[in-house]
Amino acid sequence: MTSKTTETTATTRTAASTETVDTEAGTARITWHRAKRPRLVLAASHGAGGGIGARDLQALAAALPAHGVTVALVEQPWRVAGKKVAPAPKTLDAGWRGVWPALAAAGLPVISAGRSAGARVACRTAAELGAHAVLALSFPLHPPGKPEKSRADELLGAGVPTLVVQGGNDPFGKPEEFPDGAHRLIEVPYGDHGFAVPKRAGITQEQALELITDGVVEWVGSLVRGPRE
Template sequence: MGCVSTAETGRRTETVDTDAGPARITWLPAKNARLVLAVSHGAGGGIETRDLRALAAALPAHGVTLALVEQPWRVAGKKLAPAPKTLDTGWRGLWPALTAAGLPVVAGGRSAGARVACRTATELGAHAVLALSFPLHPSPSSQLRSSRGDPIGKPEKSRKDELLGSGVPTLVVQGGNDPFGRPAEFPPGEYKIAEVPYADHGFAVPKKSGLTEDEAMGVLTAAVIAWLSTLV
């Protein structure tokens, strides 16, 4: 385990050994922090996505220390994510470092990272779960849709059980046009859902929507900040 600090911002990077290989945490500390939000990336990218960058810029000023987690496969430079079991192993190995400060930890992630957070929340004692772009359906190519955009076929492929089984307070933030699951497709359950209008799986919004990227990220961060304020 090792750390690299940046004095100007307080940002520091920590390498953590897990049973799936070395993982990395980029810490963005808050003054007088009341909780930690640990967020991992998806299967197709790292911590540089627009939603994670927006949260990194906004949350420390609201008393939330952000921990941006890079899974071992990403740290190793691999292009393809491993099986869910291996992803969960890497996340479990990071947990002691995430809880070391003694603060409540909200487990989070985008896409595949959201699934990991949901699957392990109860086991690890997460205070809550933040699921960004939860992939309710396996992939657009395997999920047929009607002319109205309603999902048809392969209902057994839904990942709703992972979401509904988190066992802790959960917020889903979903793009209004996310092909992996639009907000209206999500099942009833004891979780909250916030919509970023017109956004796709990566929270990009089309120019014709009239919504800028900054405005879309403002919707996302406002929803997360408001929800986190109810937890502690």
């Protein structure tokens, strides 16, 4: 069961429609940033400590529609309910499965994406849901300071084309710590887990976000070719 509203977001300066979806884990919310002539849908969820206002998710929502990619920012049921602590991974997966029919309703290929815990969900469920590809933003390869507790098996088991975008100073896993595999990896120099860069870094915050959006645009173009808007 879904319901829809329309609003204008100041961040993207475009009309965004909001849809609520009932799932096994509760009510989720999708904020749609639609391309005029979409070729793909990129559906992205947030991490365990934040929401869809994250700088990388908002940057993608602002940039990708002009390249024929509709962006769907998904808020997990626990976040919609106002809870401060994310539930267990199996509950996160259930919430993601529950919104998938709405994400795929247009009949377009869907890229399963997420940041941090959302990236883990995207990887774990990609094959069963029939995701076209996976975009893993700030994949938490291990808890900070505990490299022995690796989650590489989730990333390597996605089973579809995968792009990892990782900050150079991410305490949850620096780019050089990632295992070899079929995935591609883009490094955001100096970036932390939220892709924030220090003021005295070699790049500005705006340049860091451009690295992300430009890299994702190029990668998406390699997945499917077609006319832009």
